[in-house]
Amino acid sequence: MDGTLTANDLSHIVTADKAHVWHHLSQHKPWETSDPNILIEGKGMRVWNQNGKEHLDAVSGAVWTVNVGYGREEIARAVYDQLCKMNYFAGAAGTVPGALFAERLIEKMPGQSRVYYCNSGSEANEKAFKMVRQIAHKRHGGKKHKILYRDRDYHGTTIGCLSAGGQDERNAQYGPFAPGFVRVPHCLEYRRHEQDGAPVENYGEWAANQIEEVILREGPDTVGALCLEPVTAGGGVIVPPEGYWPRVQEICRKYDILLHIDEVVCGVGRTGTWFGYQHYGVEPDMVTMAKGVASGYAAIACLTTTEAVFDMFKTDAADPMDYFRDISTFGGCTAGPAAAMENMRIIEDEDLLGSTTRMGAYMLERLEELKGKHAIIGDVRGKGLFLGAELVTDRDTKDPVEEARVKAVVADCMGQGLIIGATNRSVPGKNNTLCFSPALIATKDDIDQIIDGVDGALTRVFG
Numbered sequence: 001m002d003g004t005l006t007a008n009d010l011s012h013i014v015t016a017d018k019a020h021v022w023h024h025l026s027q028h029k030p031w032e033t034s035d036p037n038i039l040i041e042g043k044g045m046r047v048w049n050q051n052g053k054e055h056l057d058a059v060s061g062a063v064w065t066v067n068v069g070y071g072r073e074e075i076a077r078a079v080y081d082q083l084c085k086m087n088y089f090a091g092a093a094g095t096v097p098g099a100l101f102a103e104r105l106i107e108k109m110p111g112q113s114r115v116y117y118c119n120s121g122s123e124a125n126e127k128a129f130k131m132v133r134q135i136a137h138k139r140h141g142g143k144k145h146k147i148l149y150r151d152r153d154y155h156g157t158t159i160g161c162l163s164a165g166g167q168d169e170r171n172a173q174y175g176p177f178a179p180g181f182v183r184v185p186h187c188l189e190y191r192r193h194e195q196d197g198a199p200v201e202n203y204g205e206w207a208a209n210q211i212e213e214v215i216l217r218e219g220p221d222t223v224g225a226l227c228l229e230p231v232t233a234g235g236g237v238i239v240p241p242e243g244y245w246p247r248v249q250e251i252c253r254k255y256d257i258l259l260h261i262d263e264v265v266c267g268v269g270r271t272g273t274w275f276g277y278q279h280y281g282v283e284p285d286m287v288t289m290a291k292g293v294a295s296g297y298a299a300i301a302c303l304t305t306t307e308a309v310f311d312m313f314k315t316d317a318a319d320p321m322d323y324f325r326d327i328s329t330f331g332g333c334t335a336g337p338a339a340a341m342e343n344m345r346i347i348e349d350e351d352l353l354g355s356t357t358r359m360g361a362y363m364l365e366r367l368e369e370l371k372g373k374h375a376i377i378g379d380v381r382g383k384g385l386f387l388g389a390e391l392v393t394d395r396d397t398k399d400p401v402e403e404a405r406v407k408a409v410v411a412d413c414m415g416q417g418l419i420i421g422a423t424n425r426s427v428p429g430k431n432n433t434l435c436f437s438p439a440l441i442a443t444k445d446d447i448d449q450i451i452d453g454v455d456g457a458l459t460r461v462f463g
């Protein structure tokens with residue numbers, strides 16, 4: 001860590017933080033007698049806190065975001081140059097990086113053709129929900145307005161997104177929610193024993209058919225869209241089972257239901273393809289993305305759509321209500337697309353998609369080894385550098401490990417200077433999955449260090 005901040009500066013920063021910052025997702029009571037972690041500097045996969053302590057970050061900024069790693073000066077320079085030239089204009093007009101990044105992005109997404117800029121994953125999902133609702137009004141007399149979402153999926157923090165939230169602990173105490181959102185069952189094969197009638201064979205197809213059952217129950221003429229994560233993130237790192245996605249696509253087409261894929265976590269490389277859905281040959285109508293789009297170097301989120309969806313919003317220029325009447329003030333910031341363009345160039349030049357596939361396979365293999373050693377690990381799963389290990393007290397009953405002990409593993413790793421994650425205020429009684437999402441630049445050595453750290457933590461916590 002460089003020495004630009006003196007001990008006095010650092011002490012002042014900690015005091016100011018403790019006095020005035022309301023941290024995200026945090027219970028502040030313990031910080032009355034201890035200090036929060038304040039990150040001073042990052043380089044590659046490592047970050048340093050106010051005490052100069054080095055940490056290996058196995059979760060890309062805690063929430064699957066810093067995909068190309070810390071300290072990328074080329075992104076900072078691209079943003080600086082753009083801000084000096086033209087920092088902002090509301091999105092009814094265009095900007096140079098806005099146009100150029102849209103072109104580059106759409107090249108990676110055959111079938112998609114339009115990019116709508118905004119500034120967070122939640123906001124992108126809200127835009128998609130609004131489009132579904134407007135299409136229902138324009139074409140179906142308001143009737144086809146329901147939006148289906150899946151148990152265990154998360155789509156954001158706003159009341160609209162929580163209405164589509166499949167994580168009951170995250171939603172608790174924030175209701176009442178918006179009407180017209182309907183839940184479909186999850187597709188976590190490891191926990192199929194908790195789902196009535198779930199078969200051992202062809203589980204993926206069965207899980208998709210559960211969506212059809214909900215559609216038939218609600219009435220297909222009332223359902224406008226289905227919103228799914230390609231691989232569920234905070235709900236337990238759920239890789240969809242074989243046969244799931246093709247059947248989902250078939251069902252959406254059969255009932256004229258728009259397929260909205262939430263790529264906020266998987267988008268732009270996390271699973272080894274540009275987008276998670278591209279592993280499964282799916283053709284979505286709408287895609288939302290945020291975190292990895294600019295790896296956290298600037299706030300940017302995008303909603304992409306097919307030309308067919310876009311066309312529905314320009315059918316009658318004489319009708320003052322015909323177009324998508326929506327704006328995102330900060331969707332007009334040019335720092336986002338400028339950073340995103342450089343982020344994409346880095347991923348291509350450094351073959352980070354290929355590396356993610358190779359390193360992801362290696363990490364999954366190493367996690368399997370850990371499972372062989374620690375009976376407390378019931379299941380390991382993942383795609384690319386997006387992995388999880390579910391902890392259970394008994395491999396036969398699959399009873400989840402008590403949350404306090406999962407937290408103890410995370411805390412032990414932190415003590416070692418290794419930042420890992422765990423499902424958190426997500427599914428009641430099921431906050432028992434350790435989460436790993438190292439930056440796409442992770443090497444075998446980095447992965448070995450992560451695995452060794454977790455190995456030690458599991459031994460200390462569970463024996």
Ligand SMILES: Cc1ncc(COP(=O)(O)O)c(C=O)c1O
Binds near residue numbers: 290
């Ligand atoms: C799958 C998914 N969608 C949407 C969001 C919301 O994104 P944001 O926090 O940028 O609003 C998240 C955030 O974790 C997410 O994991």
